[in-house]
Amino acid sequence: MTEKQTRQQALTEQQFLDEYDVNRYVRPSVSVDMLLFTVTDEERDNYRKLSDKALKILLIKRGVHPYQGEWALPGGFVSADESIDEAAIRVLKKETNVSEVYLEQLYTWGDIGRDPRARVISCSYMALIDCELYHIQAGEDAADAKWFHVQDQWIQKKTTVTEKGWVIEKWVELRIWNDEESATAKLKITKTVENGHSREQQEILESHNLAFDHAKMILYALERLRNKVDYTDIAFHLLPELFTLSELQQVFEVILGKELLAAAFRRKITDKVVETNQIRRNAGHRPSKLYKYNPNWNHEQ
Amino acid sequence: MTEKQTRQQALTEQQFLDEYDVNRYVRPSVSVDMLLFTVTDEERDNYRKLSDKALKILLIKRGVHPYQGEWALPGGFVSADESIDEAAIRVLKKETNVSEVYLEQLYTWGDIGRDPRARVISCSYMALIDCELYHIQAGEDAADAKWFHVQDQWIQKKTTVTEKGWVIEKWVELRIWNDEESATAKLKITKTVENGHSREQQEILESHNLAFDHAKMILYALERLRNKVDYTDIAFHLLPELFTLSELQQVFEVILGKELLAAAFRRKITDKVVETNQIRRNAGHRPSKLYKYNPNWNHEQ
DNA sequence: ACAATAGTGTCTATGAGACAATATCTC
DNA sequence: GAGATATTGTCTCATAGACACTATTGT
Numbered sequence: 001m002t003e004k005q006t007r008q009q010a011l012t013e014q015q016f017l018d019e020y021d022v023n024r025y026v027r028p029s030v031s032v033d034m035l036l037f038t039v040t041d042e043e044r045d046n047y048r049k050l051s052d053k054a055l056k057i058l059l060i061k062r063g064v065h066p067y068q069g070e071w072a073l074p075g076g077f078v079s080a081d082e083s084i085d086e087a088a089i090r091v092l093k094k095e096t097n098v099s100e101v102y103l104e105q106l107y108t109w110g111d112i113g114r115d116p117r118a119r120v121i122s123c124s125y126m127a128l129i130d131c132e133l134y135h136i137q138a139g140e141d142a143a144d145a146k147w148f149h150v151q152d153q154w155i156q157k158k159t160t161v162t163e164k165g166w167v168i169e170k171w172v173e174l175r176i177w178n179d180e181e182s183a184t185a186k187l188k189i190t191k192t193v194e195n196g197h198s199r200e201q202q203e204i205l206e207s208h209n210l211a212f213d214h215a216k217m218i219l220y221a222l223e224r225l226r227n228k229v230d231y232t233d234i235a236f237h238l239l240p241e242l243f244t245l246s247e248l249q250q251v252f253e254v255i256l257g258k259e260l261l262a263a264a265f266r267r268k269i270t271d272k273v274v275e276t277n278q279i280r281r282n283a284g285h286r287p288s289k290l291y292k293y294n295p296n297w298n299h300e301q
Numbered sequence: 302m303t304e305k306q307t308r309q310q311a312l313t314e315q316q317f318l319d320e321y322d323v324n325r326y327v328r329p330s331v332s333v334d335m336l337l338f339t340v341t342d343e344e345r346d347n348y349r350k351l352s353d354k355a356l357k358i359l360l361i362k363r364g365v366h367p368y369q370g371e372w373a374l375p376g377g378f379v380s381a382d383e384s385i386d387e388a389a390i391r392v393l394k395k396e397t398n399v400s401e402v403y404l405e406q407l408y409t410w411g412d413i414g415r416d417p418r419a420r421v422i423s424c425s426y427m428a429l430i431d432c433e434l435y436h437i438q439a440g441e442d443a444a445d446a447k448w449f450h451v452q453d454q455w456i457q458k459k460t461t462v463t464e465k466g467w468v469i470e471k472w473v474e475l476r477i478w479n480d481e482e483s484a485t486a487k488l489k490i491t492k493t494v495e496n497g498h499s500r501e502q503q504e505i506l507e508s509h510n511l512a513f514d515h516a517k518m519i520l521y522a523l524e525r526l527r528n529k530v531d532y533t534d535i536a537f538h539l540l541p542e543l544f545t546l547s548e549l550q551q552v553f554e555v556i557l558g559k560e561l562l563a564a565a566f567r568r569k570i571t572d573k574v575v576e577t578n579q580i581r582r583n584a585g586h587r588p589s590k591l592y593k594y595n596p597n598w599n600h601e602q
Numbered sequence: 603a604c605a606a607t608a609g610t611g612t613c614t615a616t617g618a619g620a621c622a623a624t625a626t627c628t629c
Numbered sequence: 630g631a632g633a634t635a636t637t638g639t640c641t642c643a644t645a646g647a648c649a650c651t652a653t654t655g656t
């Protein structure tokens with residue numbers, strides 16, 4: 001045991017706390033970045049047809065350097081008097097005027113050069129909001145806040161066997177757009193396995209009009225959405241309290257990026273929903289029952 | 302647009318970076334805490350029987366205040382010249398002399414009072430190590446490092462319907478022990494849903510002999526292990542390169558906390574493994590083929 | 603009447619759980 | 630030979646995919 005340790009053990013806990021020097025360690029800035037998603041109704045070209053739905057993310061045009069004029073996730077620094085969760089709620093409210101949403105911490109990004117200003121570690125959160133309540137106002141630090149379509153797609157995948165293990169490389173394209181603006185990024189995800197030891201690593205190859213490492217964050221969030229939509233209740237946070245099963249199915253389709261068969265979908269989600277006695281009419285075709293989420297789902301096990 | 306913003310936009314990016322004051326925001330300390338798991342062979346009471354396996358976690362006895370004498374996860378602060386991932390690797394090496402392991406970031410814990418010394422935000426990582434390589438040495442800051450059995454179990458679950466939504470409460474007990482020491486904690490997990498808005502919250506009710514909020518971190522890690530064992534390759538990181546299917550099954554059983562039927566298990570994991578032509582003998586019963594992980598698993602989609 | 607969605611029924615293929623049966627070793 | 634695990638086979642049941650069919654609206 002070192003001399004220092006012996007001395008410290010002789011102190012009472014209070015004495016130790018008094019003496020503790022908070023400046024002994026390097027302290028990076030810590031921020032939160034918000035991935036706010038919604039599913040909107042797009043224009044319908046025919047009065048009979050259902051409107052298509054689209055997955056959208058909120059981005060803010062940066063009014064200041066660095067990345068001035070590019071699009072970024074809403075974000076802000078964590079204060080001394082709030083938890084990270086509280087910071088996420090405050091930042092979301094301040095920058096987008098949104099509160100009362102589903103919130104989930106995703107991942108913490110801490111590469112050295114990710115912010116050119118200083119060492120900033122950023123904790124990303126996913127927020128999901130009901131499509132009918134998405135009237136967003138830009139906060140004071142941002143020139144503009146807009147909803148964007150988001151899509152990711154892998155374009156190439158390669159597995160290489162090495163002496164000690166193997167490497168899996170995957171190239172992914174991220175596309176972000178709306179009527180006026182667009183942004184894209186290309187990323188490479190590398191998974192290396194050598195003698196039991198394993199590592200996964202993302203790299204931004206290109207990033208047009210997207211600030212910081214936010215392309216990585218968006219990709220990560222889309223992945224999480226897809227993974228969780230089947231076995232959690234996240235889809236319901238993207239809809240109003242009452243919804244039709246077709247609407248729910250559209251939300252699943254938009255998140256998973258593929259079409260689903262109605263019969264199978266209905267069977268799969270019966271346990272998650274409760275029928276109400278209300279009906280949606282005036283739709284240009286047969287009306288449909290409205291459902292709501294079943295809180296007792298998942299109450300087994 | 303504020304006057305400040307107008308002025309900032311007039312600067313070039315370099316001028317802006319030079320002028321940027323890194324001390325403008327509050328900067329908490331950031332640490333990493335490591336959840337190092339392994340699966341060990343326990344004593345067998347009969348030369349014929351297979352040894353039981355057990356899931357274990359590495360804890361370090363705190364040599365200094367706060368929580369002096371209690372057990373804690375290996376951890377350390379993130380330096381200015383390293384990413385969080387690099388800090389995790391460094392801390393693991395320094396405190397437990399382990400390198401070359403599977404590493405995965407779990408969650409970032411940032412409640413105000415979680416460390417009585419100062420505002421510390423901690424990023425937790427899960428590390429998995431082959432059961433045959435678990436000879437661990439304590440680092441210099443720790444009086445002792447030891448493997449502990451870990452188990453969690455929910456003891457009560459309650460759903461309440463409120464005016465605006467519902468609340469699901471779950472009480473969980475965490476038990477940690479080895480031949481000489483033990484620790485326990487009781488936690489409550491509350492999930493609140495009211496008009497679309499949803500929140501999940503953990504609370505430590507009791508924590509005996511376990512430092513900080515590490516009970517929460519352990520619980521979170523166990524949950525993640527259980528969730529991922531079926532659809533990822535994490536189980537293989539807990540075994541040597543060559544293993545029998547019975548050993549692999551035991552790893553699954555220990556993580557999932559329940560017995561599995563051999564026939565169904567073998568069917569389910571055939572795609573993940575490759576048969577070798579080696580055989581394990583001298584086991585007191587019929588010998589078994591040795592398998593290894595199949596790197597081409599998951600290469601579809 | 604028509605175009606569209608809403609909702610149900612059914613056949614089939616697949617996979618998991620249960621359990622029986624067989625194989626093969628060490629002591 | 631006994632006692633254990635290793636490994637395979639098979640029956641059943643639940644579930645997902647595919648697709649056909651019926652129901653019901655607004656225009």
